[in-house]
Amino acid sequence: MKGYVVLETGEQFEGELFGAEKEKDVHAEIVFFTGMTGYQEVLSDPSFKGQMVVFTYPLIGNYGINDSDFESLKPQVEALIISELNGAGHHYEANQPLAGCLQHAQVPYITGVDTRAIVKRIRKNGDMRAVLTTHPESVDFSATTPLGEQEVVSSVSVQAAETFGHGERHVVLLDFGYKKSIVSELVDQGNRVTVVPYSISFEEVVSLKPDGILLSNGPGNPKQLETRLPVIRKLAETYPTLGICLGHQLLALAFGGDTEKLNFGHRGANQPVIDQETNKVYMTSQNHSYVVKETSLTDTSLHARFFNINDGSIEGLEHKRLPVLSVQFHPEAHPGPSDSAQLFNLFKEMMSQGRESLYV
Numbered sequence: 001m002k003g004y005v006v007l008e009t010g011e012q013f014e015g016e017l018f019g020a021e022k023e024k025d026v027h028a029e030i031v032f033f034t035g036m037t038g039y040q041e042v043l044s045d046p047s048f049k050g051q052m053v054v055f056t057y058p059l060i061g062n063y064g065i066n067d068s069d070f071e072s073l074k075p076q077v078e079a080l081i082i083s084e085l086n087g088a089g090h091h092y093e094a095n096q097p098l099a100g101c102l103q104h105a106q107v108p109y110i111t112g113v114d115t116r117a118i119v120k121r122i123r124k125n126g127d128m129r130a131v132l133t134t135h136p137e138s139v140d141f142s143a144t145t146p147l148g149e150q151e152v153v154s155s156v157s158v159q160a161a162e163t164f165g166h167g168e169r170h171v172v173l174l175d176f177g178y179k180k181s182i183v184s185e186l187v188d189q190g191n192r193v194t195v196v197p198y199s200i201s202f203e204e205v206v207s208l209k210p211d212g213i214l215l216s217n218g219p220g221n222p223k224q225l226e227t228r229l230p231v232i233r234k235l236a237e238t239y240p241t242l243g244i245c246l247g248h249q250l251l252a253l254a255f256g257g258d259t260e261k262l263n264f265g266h267r268g269a270n271q272p273v274i275d276q277e278t279n280k281v282y283m284t285s286q287n288h289s290y291v292v293k294e295t296s297l298t299d300t301s302l303h304a305r306f307f308n309i310n311d312g313s314i315e316g317l318e319h320k321r322l323p324v325l326s327v328q329f330h331p332e333a334h335p336g337p338s339d340s341a342q343l344f345n346l347f348k349e350m351m352s353q354g355r356e357s358l359y360v
């Protein structure tokens with residue numbers, strides 16, 4: 001049926017709408033993703049909870065959906081906005097078309113939309129609220145809360161602990177909405193990984209006898225998790241710790257730093273990042289709206305080590321004395337380049353050497 005993307009600014013874009021109930025609007029934050037591939041990972045990455053994603057690449061769906069590239073058990077995005085949807089899915093591993101997957105999971109999507117025009121509006125006005133609807137004249141934003149003011153992590157975090165792998169080194173992963181690839185990467189490195197609910201207490205983590213802590217990626221505004229900051233700080237002061245994306249932002253807040261929202265987020269597979277310690281540049285996979293404010297680190301025990309080459313924003317931190325490292329980008333990739341996967345080696349080294357041995 002004919003449908004519309006209506007932006008908070010009032011502009012509207014017409015397309016063919018699928019999977020939305022006729023009288024029910026889909027409300028979400030609208031963001032854009034610049035990777036040419038990776039739609040399966042995007043739709044199943046829990047960090048996209050509460051968001052509808054516009055793909056800047058015009059042709060989406062052309063290699064279908066397979067069994068291995070899901071980043072969580074089910075699609076997580078609120079909706080997809082696509083210029084041209086390929087219905088077939090030409091790939092030897094594909095076992096269903098993208099459209100079939102979205103319909104099965106009841107994820108609404110709209111095609112035939114001028115995605116370039118929408119992205120230009122987002123670049124100008126920032127990530128904002130939007131609605132997918134069949135009746136654009138009666139859209140009402142007043143009843144919806146912006147994503148940044150919602151607490152969304154509790155809807156994606158595990159309810160009970162789950163363990164993966166059999167290695168001797170034990171990583172406890174605090175789940176704020178983790179991507180499966182992070183666990184795969186840790187397990188491939190010979191770690192045993194226990195994924196635990198984000199609301200776990202310090203004592204419960206201690207009882208699991210971890211060698212290291214991983215603070216995962218996840219959706220929403222890190223400041224919504226303020227009550228978790230004391231536990232996060234205590235864990236990072238006790239065990240070698242790696243924070244990824246939301247986990248990185250939470251570490252910064254826990255040590256007294258501050259975060260802010262970018263005008264429009266970094267979402268794609270070719271964001272250049274420099275590691276100032278080695279002067280190496282990585283092409284990285286990213287998906288975030290918030291960043292750590294550099295000036296907020298002045299009186300903290302953290303310092304910025306990684307920077308985005310495009311806009312100079314902070315892409316990673318380390319503690320001045322303790323084995324605590326965090327990255328705003330995704331070293332596990334999926335989708336995107338795995339250039340920065342060696343960050344997991346650094347984490348492994350941090351765990352092997354134990355705390356206080358690396359940065360003293």
Ligand SMILES: NC(=O)CC[C@H](N)C(=O)O
Nearest residue numbers: 217218220245246289290
């Ligand atoms: N991928 C993530 O962990 C995203 C972190 C946070 N939700 C942001 O948008 O900045």
